[in-house]
Amino acid sequence: MFKNAPKRIDVHAHALISKEISIPRLDGTVLHDYKELCNLYDNNGIAMGIIMPIVSPEFQSFLVTNEDAWFMSSNSANRLKWCCNIDPRMECFSDKTDFSRMLRFYKSKGAVGVGELMANYSLDDPIMDNLLFHCAECDMPVTIHWAEVLNRGYGIYGGGNMVLLERTLKKYPKLTIIGHSVPFWDLLYEKAGGRRLVQLMRECPNLYCDTSANSGYNAASKNTPYFYEFLNEFQDRILFGLDICYIGENLYKKTIKFYDDALNNNFITREIYDKINYINAVKLYKLNIHEER
Secondary structure (H helix, E strand, O other), rough: OOOOOOOOOOEEEOOOOOOOOOOOOOOOOOOOEHHHHHHHHOOOOOOOOOOOOOOOOOOOOOOOOOHHHHHHHOOOOOOOOOEEOOOOOOOOOOOOHHHHHHHHHHHHHHOOOEEEOOOOOOOHHHHHHHHHHHHHHOOOOOOEEEEEEOOOOOEEEEEEHHHHHHHHHHHOOOOEEEOOOHHHHHHHHHHHOOOOOHHHHHHOOOOEEEHHHHHHHHHHHHHHHHHHHHHHEEEEHOOOOOOOOOOOOHHHHHHEEEEEEHHHOOOOHHHHHHHHHHHHHHHHOOOOOOEEO
């Protein structure tokens, strides 16, 4: 266990430096600025968040750069860490781009991983495959938003029944992929092909799960007894996240309550609860929290 342990780490955070120059989305919503996000954390027992830039333009009204994420992390009194993010079209728009150069630079500036990848390309597109090769080489865990289709949305397309995800995980065993979004979590249930996610988790130890947002919460609440079984079996590779995407969003409260209720009603042990809420994140992202001696 950890001395002065945080109760929760949000592995999937979005924020702005300032709302002054960020145009609202078409539905009028806008992200919190990073100070507001830290205040929200204070009010909900969350010790730390990991900021994810938004660098791909698909379906976006504004972008959040790597420079923004670094600034927010550097000015948050250690409340925010950050991932860097790379669009596979960046720099050379080529499957020969040396993304290790960029990844090592951002890693030297404190980036703990990569994400959230959202460029609407197929996982087997050469430029996407090249990016993930370099992520593996640089030991950078990657959070991916999965898409159901190409050319009409955002996120990476993993193939029917995520066959391309399986291929990538096995091709690059040093690459850690953190799955997220509706198409990913739909794999947990029968309609998606015999609980395919369980098969992938069993066969690919480099696959992790991000339980944030509607997708994660809906998977948890849809068939709760089965989800408890899933939490127990894969307790070392499940991560607590919130993915708060606009001011006024309250889904995060349901996510927090789900795990608190699971613990209080003895559906998961305290050990599993702590692993999911923060210990797995500490280990995966090598966060600077001192172990108790």
